[in-house]
Amino acid sequence: MDAHFSGRLGTMPDASPLSLALDAIRASGRSLVNLSDSNPSKHGLVPPGVLDALSDVRSLSYEPDPRGLIRARDALAARLLCNPERLFLSASSSEAYAWAFKLCCDPGDCVLVPRPGYPLFDWLAGLEAVRCVPYSLYYTHPYGWRIDMDELTALAAKHRPKALVVINPNNPTGSYLAQDEYHAIPQLCASFGMSLVSDEVFLPYWLDAGGPGQSMGNQDSCLTLTLDGLSKRMCLPQLKLGWTRLSGPDDLVAEAARRLELIADTYLSVGAPVMNALPTLLATADSFTDGVRRRLAQNLQTLHRLVGGPDSAFRVLRCDGGWTALLQCPHIMSDEELVLAIAKHAGVSVQPGYFFDMDRDGFVAVSLILEPTAFAQAASAMVDALKQMLQAV
Ligand SMILES: Cc1ncc(COP(=O)(O)O)c(C=O)c1O
Structure with a gap:
């Protein structure tokens, strides 16, 4: 059977015991509120004027351009203060990752990715026959997350990866690159001949950081692909538009652009309506993002209030930005048991920390994009259930 198929997918994953157990709870008639849901269209987060913007009559004519329609790239370039010829539109930032790996890697090559991190990257790399080598972020309360730069340097020397992926801020840790990391990473990439892939889909959503992070798009020490898209920036994953910005030394950027153009031309994957709407x-992106950010901040504050101060047995980790908060619980059971107990006692489903490769049990991830009243109800049910579980031990 396996002889028919590519090994890129590895062993096909079965449904996890946790998702089967959650399905069984739902099948028994109990509805679960999904407190980890990150689909903005389900939580009333739609910017104004989207349907009008999509109805541009020019979208009925097909004018293929591998980099994406110039009027869309011009509008983006005006915001990013860059040359539109350095921008490539794709159907999503996930597709932009796939193109970045096609551009930088041969089958069997590896890329460095953050851990904890979003599990999708293993698949995105695996589908290009590329291996992910994780580098560690470590947490110190209340200061937040840092990259282990010594380990990162050692991994670069040992594995000779073709690219280093940074996610700024990272999901689920919500950590932006610290100033020293921001400067050291392009230097590290330049000295090991690695390209830098900077995922900035959550960049404007600062929370505990007190201000937005800095894009890698302007640095020029190494070849850099900065990824972003409408999915998070404007809460429009259903429109399918992402982008890659190239920066770095001019000769490398010019060659990367030639090659990326060929890759993009092979797919021509972005639809005209969304490009014409861009x-x-x-024009409404900044005010819309501000509103979403205020909702995230309100929900984070609610979670802190429910969990309680420093005497609480539970702790909300520092969350500099992004859409996810991590709640640390006393280690009284495995992550799987914890999530199941929350589902049974609170009627709420959350993601376990192991989903993101946290280095130990006792963490759950909650989404901050829910409508604030719904968030407060679900988070309150979850925290009450956790406190009761702890008392029962
Ligand atoms: C950090 C990060 N980057 C990229 C993506 C994928 O976004 P897109 O919808 O643009 O493919 C996700 C999805 O949640 C994400 O968490």
Whole structure:
């Protein structure tokens, strides 16, 4: 059977025991509120004027451009203060990752990715026959997350990866690159001949950081692909538009652009309606993002209030930005048991820390994008259930 198929997918994953157990709870008639849901369209987060913006009559004519329609790239370039010829539109930032790996890697090569991190990257790399080598982020309360730079340097020397992926801020840790990391990482990439892939889909959503993070898009020490898209920036994953910005030494950027153009031309994957809508959509981007950020901040504050102060047995980890908060619980059971107990006692489903490769049990991830009243109800049920579980031990 396996002889028919590519090994890129590895062993096909079965449904996890946890998702089967959650399905069984739902099948028994109990509905579960999904407190980890990160689909903004389910939580009333839609920017104004989207349907009008999509109805541009020019979208009925097909004018293929591998980099994406120039009027869309011009509008984006005006915001990013860059040359539109350095921008490539794709159907999503996930597709932009796939193109970045096609551009930088041969089958069997590896890339460095953060751990904890979003599990999708293993698949995105695996589908390009590329291996992910994780580098560690470590947490110190209340200061937040740091990259282990010594380990990162040692991994670069040992594995000779073709690219280093940074996620700024990272999901689920919510950590932006610290100033020293921001400067050291491009230097490290330049000295090991690695490209830098900077995922900035959550960049404007600062929370405990007190201000937005800095994009890698302007640095020029190493070849850099900065990824972003409408999915998070404007809460429009259903429109399918992402982008890659190239920066770095001019000769490398020029060669990367030639090659990326060929890759993009092979797919021509972005639809005309969304490209034609982009200039109009971007006009409301900042005010829309501000509103979403205020909702995230309100929900994070609610979670802190429910968990309680420093005497609480539970702790909300520092969350500099992004859409996810991590709650640390006393280690009284495995992550799987913890999530199941929350589902049974609170009627709420959350993601376990192991989903993101946390280095130990006792963490759950909650989404901060829910409508604040719904968030407060679900988070309160979860925290009450956790406190009761702890008392029962
Ligand atoms: C850090 C990060 N980057 C990229 C993506 C994928 O976004 P897109 O919808 O643009 O493919 C996700 C999805 O949640 C994410 O968490």
